[in-house]
Amino acid sequence: MKGLLLQLSALDADAESAVRVIAYFDALVAARADVASLVRATAALAECGAGLETADTGRVRYRQDGTPAPSERSAAPEQPERSEQPEQPAADESAGLGHVSGWMRLDDDGGRVWLERPGPPRPLDEIVLERMAIAARAIGTRVRPSLHIADPALVELVLSDRESAEDRARALRLLGLLPDVAVRAVAISPPAGADVGVQAVALMARGRLGRRTVRVAVLGRMAAVLIQDRAVAASPASDLRLALAERPSSRTGTTVPQDGERDGTSPGGRQAGAGFDRSTSASTGHWDAAAQPRVGIGGPVDGLDARVSWRQARLALRFAAPGSADALVVDYAELGSVALLADVPVDRLRSDPDVRALDVLAQGPAGPGDIAVLEAYCQATSLRQAAAVLHLHHSSVAVRVANLEDVLGWRLDEPEGRFRARLALLARRLATAP
Incomplete structure (x- = not known):
């Protein structure tokens, strides 16, 4: 407060005006104004352009007439060394605004507020900037949960191919997202019988997404998630895989039948699953992929x-399958040229001889276990690694692989044979994806 009192004492002639400025910004804070409202109100009060930039909000600028001004960057620039003065925001001549006539630092992360006044600063500009900065800090320290259940209608509008850019921008703002900041979409499909929204929210809450802004909406039998952050280039795939792998399920797990179990159940009576996984059940401390x-x-x-x-x-969701956390979470960027398989019509995939051979195999008495062994063996680098994934002895896996070679007619010990099997498994996954 000492600095503020010194400023007020230097403004004897305008002391009443200074008090009004303070009251103006106090009222904005009391009314729980958001960042955009704060910048817009400042521009109106100062009768010139105003701006604010933080790591969370990106750059927000408004003209005197209350219309938004274009942002040169959607996020804060790289910060200078602490010993240097922070970079002064650049003017935007194309927006019809003057040069940056004054600015003030908000935090050590490069946050700042500024006025864009053509000509020299006015006497009250300093106190306007100081009160704007105080209000911005107050707004920024409010508890704002980053994970929200969103209005499905707004999310559908944002994801629509038919809506105008103006309508999509408005929907983004209503969702608490910024139209000019990068966003990433995530599609989540729950296991059979599970609540879509509960599964999606629980996963995103466990995903250690930090300061990212997350919006979740249920669209039919699928959840749509929008994630926005200045570091959005970093995929959440590893965080979500870790979240899945760390959380045992209370549901009964899937196991691969041991040799001699031809009825599709494990010794405990559990039904064998359709995909390979690292688990048996939560009761034994293992993770249930199904x-x-x-x-x-x-x-x-x-x-x-x-x-x-x-x-x-x-x-990417079409490529995801019950199994390990890596199999359950698929990042489009990691698919590479494999994504081209998704362009093949489903009917053509289903009619492929190799896919049909796997369908016949899956319908056999030990079919789910056989498919699980084939999946694990094709993805592993050795029999022992596949055995570890399947919780089987490596000699049992060797016997099963030999049986699969006889049934399918593929040489799985050769690169060409394993590639053929892997391709057939992917094609079958796409053909049967919901």
Whole structure:
């Protein structure tokens, strides 16, 4: 307060005006104004352009007439050394605003507020900036949960191919997202019988997404998630895989039948699953893949192009399958040329001889276990690694692989044979994906 009192004492002639400025910003804080409202109100009060930039909000600028001004950057720039003065925000001549006439630091992360006044600063500009900064800090320290259940209608509008850019931008703002900051879409499909919204929210809450802004909406039998952050280029795939792998399920787990179990059940009577996994059941401390959601992750795009990331996320979801956390969470960026398989019509995939051979295998008495062994063996680098994934002895896996070679006619000990099997498994996964 000492600095503020010194400023007030230097403004004897305008002391009443200074008090009004203080009251103006206090009222904004009391009314729980958001960042955009604060900048817009400052521009109106100062009768010139105003701006604010933080790591969380990116750059927000408004003209004197209350209309938003374009932002040169959607996030704070790289920060200078602490011993240097922070970078002064640049003017935007194309927006019809003057040069930056004054600015003030908000935090050590490079946050700042400024006025864009043509000509020299006015006497009250300093106190306007100081009170704007105080209000911005107050707004920024409010408890704002980053994970929200969103209005499905707004999310559908953001992801629509038919809506105008203006409508999509408005929907993004209503969701608490910034149209000019990158966004990433995630598609989540729950296990059979599970609540879509509960599964999606629980997974995202466990995903250690930090300061990212997350919006979750239920669209039919799928959850759509929008993630926004200045570091959105970093995929959440590893965080979500870790979240899935760390959380045992209370549901009964899936196991691969041991040799001689031809009825499709384990000794404990559990039904064998359709995919390989690292688990038996939560009661034995193992992780249950069959009770976990499948996840597809799209790439980062401009907020107004969220529909592109959503298409990528849904495509990646088709490749996700019950199994390890790596199999359950598929990042579109990690698919590479494998994503081209998704362009093949489903009918053609289903009619492929290799896919049909796997369908016949899966319908056999030990079918789910055989498919699980084939999946694990094709992805592993050795019999022992596949055995570790399946919780079987490596000699049992060797016997099963030999039986699979006889049934399918593929040489699984050769690169070409394993590639053929892997391709057939992927094609079958796409053909049977919900």
